[in-house]
Amino acid sequence: MTHWPDPTSRSKQLYDRGLKVLPGGITRTMPWQDPFPVYAARGEGAYVIDVDGTRRLDLLNNFASLAHGHAHPAVVEAVRRQVGNGTAFTLPTEQEVALAETICARAESFEQIRFCNSGSEAVMSAIKAARALTGRPKIVKAEGVYHGSYDYAEVSLDSNPSNWGNDPNSIGYSKGVPKGVTDDVVVVPFNNVEAAERIIRANASQVAAVLMDPAPSYLGFLPMSKDYIAMIECVTREIGAVFILDEVITFRAHSGGAQTLFGINPDMTTLAKIIGGGFPVGAVVGRRELMKVYDHRAGKPALPWSGTFTANPVTMTAGKVTLDLLDDSATDRMNRMNVRIINELNVAFKQSGFPGQVTGFASMFMIFGHTRPVIDYRSAYATTEEANRIKALQRALTDEGFHLASTGKGILSTPMTDADIDHFIAAVSGITKGGLRT
Template sequence: MTLEDTTKTLAMSQEGSFPLHMTEFDLNLVVHKGVMPFEQFARRRWATANFPPVQGLDVLDVGCAFGLSGLHFANIGARSVTCVDISALAVGNTAENAVRNNIDNLQALQSDVFSNVPSGRPFDAIFWNAPSRLDPNTNHCGEEPGREIIDSEFLVLRRLLAEGPNWLTQGGRIIVSLGGNNSADILTNIVQENFLECSTLIRGSGEDGKACTLIQIHKPFDRANVRFDQSERLTKRARNVYPAGVTRVSIGTIPIQGMSDRLSIYAQSGEGARVTDVDGNHYVDFHNNFSTLVHGHRHAGTIAAVASQLERGTSFGNATAADVDLAEMICERVPAIERLRYLNSGTEAVMFAIKAARAMTGRTRLAKLEGAFHGTYDWAEVSTRSHPGNWGDSPSSIAPYRNTPAHVTDDVVVLTINDVERSRNIIERHGSELACIVVDMLPCAAGMMPLDESYLSMLQDVAHKHGILLISDEVVCFRLGYQGASAARAFQPDFVTLGKVLGGGLPIGVVGGKKILMEAFAPQDSAPVPQGGTFSANPLSMAAGRAALASLTAPELDRISALGCYLREQSEAAAAENDLAISVQGAGSLFRFHAKKTRPCTYREAHHNAMESEILRRLQVGMLERGFYVAAPFWGSISTSMGKTHIEDFLNAFRSCLSEIPEIKEFCNRSAP
């Protein structure tokens, strides 16, 4: 049913043709007489269609009418929706529509705003579709028909903004749909009266051509409201059981302002784009477990797949249909993978790719990019942590840990990122000795600078010339294209290693490649490279991985890549406006901040001195306190559970950090060349 059809029908219905039946947002709806003025329908539908993502959120829909907005939110993944209306008829209509559409995560209540909403129930978003007129009754003495309704709606707005903040979770917001010419000024005045902040989410027009705006309103940032008591207690307990008080080098401690000691932030739960810590602080999660959670937390399809597998068992000494299902999906999707083997981590995937390359070439040495991290296999880890004190004039093979056997570093040739001629010369000198070159299209640890087309072309040419096998490590950067990073860059590797997003949040590693080369792992009883693992191809990871990969569609990848581009560009623009030396590298839905005036193109350019590192540390902590979680030193990823609003909120918090943390400007000025 078109908008014109709907509005005409609603208009006619005022004359008695109720109940009206319609289909909107794939919902089968019935509308009873008197639940909503038909002239409000176009803007309500526009607001519902353009509302920020609600996956995993608790939402309150004030003035629900027949339930269009709340039902849609519940249907697309909100954790819970509470619909309230002062009209008992509207509440009954909404409840009826919930039953008609088998929606069980929605509750409809008769309430004048918050009166009958159960106490102690905070909301992540409170929505109100305002009427076209909001001007208060000043001096009309009841002469204008319908004036009392306008006054009532004006009072709803006043109450919504006076009491609403007390019903919000930390980081929650009130979202108001506005129309009419004077509404914005009236709303702004009431926002200021209540010491709140507001910003425009989106402007547009309904299908009736009338202007529509979504405004978000929230409490200003107050550091005093952020508590870390439980995380502090757990950090102290952890120091009694873990070396350095942490379980892995990638999970460190951070200095929170006002705290006497550094602490780890302990997670309690996650939902969609948000994670909640043990103190009840909420964060928009741009960390996503080091980019693993490409769909955010508790992705519905992944949860359902894992739950289904749990009913049948967690692991077996047998193969399962689940591993074949996922393998077929990967082979069909990634051109470079004709055969594959499963492992339990990206480290293992790279390790077995290197072993296979050695077995199939008869050579032992390998080449890798300076600063690039490929897991913790000795040879793959060489020069990951090189620094000005040991890297010398040319890229050197730097031992990854104390007392590394000398032959490990001797076996590794190190290349300069994006330096075509120098890298070509190095490979030419050692070409007959090299089994493989390990390549990351977007080496995160080295600075997340994309490899130049000319550099990738050189690697392919020189590798082919000398019979060197190419390993494309896509554990992090697979998300750069629907068929993976190498296919997106027209790079033709011999092996591809995968992990992270392929496991849907559970442990996984994949080594795949050309059929003839993957024979390194066959036959079963006398393979050149024996490969096994008690939990390799475990059915939980297989089920989660298949669900996650199926949901990682080309349109979704394009959408979050566009969001990533927007975040990088606008962050740099904000820094430039403040005359600060901050740039952002990355590609697709991945980003990494640098305390540099211009984007670095090599690992050495990306290396941060102590002062530059301090800038990033202050930014990371500042964003954390404002409800945005990023990985240290300052990098992250965008998940499919995010929308444009999440990015705008990130940018607003980033601008706040730039203006409210004076040390950042001080450090930037001191570190400028």
């Protein structure tokens, strides 16, 4: 049997085929790794099996969208039943109402919900809603924080020492971003209360929304501080801006999301990932008064928002089963396993002298190739040498039977066992103890 990255492997054959019909041979860039990606064949609980038959512990779970790992029997059975009754209708369905009721019961700020098809769409819709509600053009976001693939949300995602300035600059992510886009995005440092408040207030009359992630993945899932949360809530209320909390990833932290854990009081929240149970989904949820922006009953709404596959019954069914199974007990268990990973690997790194650290929040972690304290995007930012150190670790873990992001990110699932975590900790400890060739 061949294994990745053997040039005779099935993954290599599929990659060669893909090169003829897909730019760069793939559709998503995040799963890429040199010299070609591993291709999945199927998933079983906490494990993913590639096309060459290699079984790996899946520590990514489709970037946090699979709370219960792969092919959970209850989700599979419910989806099979629904597919037999139809996959998409022009008409609304009971499944849409049922999932909406389930989600709206989970957090105090969740009064009404509007579904869409991805986290990127959810953020886009929330930004447009804030502009419609306030009549203002600008949004505020934190430097280096990911909010999906929307020009405004991507600003300053990958700024670097050559362009980030003393106060964060508004830097377009992809080539060709119009100046009008960057002009309408105000960038603030994460968790720096004084600087962020000063910058927001300087733009107060034009700010439609402040968009924040309670524990940004690019910053190693660093939580918002209590003082930063209080400042954002206070300033947005005072200047009449909408406080949008991006819980696309962090909603898995608790039955009511990170906002319930941290006591955050947003006006609107964006959701996706786990609420679709492994199918494409997104949503904006918020206070009833603000959600009127989508209401069509008096004529054209302030924000018309629809989509061909929005709230399709397959996604709605999978999402409800997933959330019903994801109670506080299941979430707490994943969170405890994550604490073990963080604590035990940090001890192992100190003992071996490996120049790295692990940070994280809830059931999510990130391995850094440096040891400086992570307090914001700039302290988290990896040099080429540091990034290559983690890529080398990820490659070695791929060989050892673990699926981890090349950036060092990992997200747990409920089927994982203590033995799975033991094996992962032992593998990382052994690889880093022996040194890494980058």
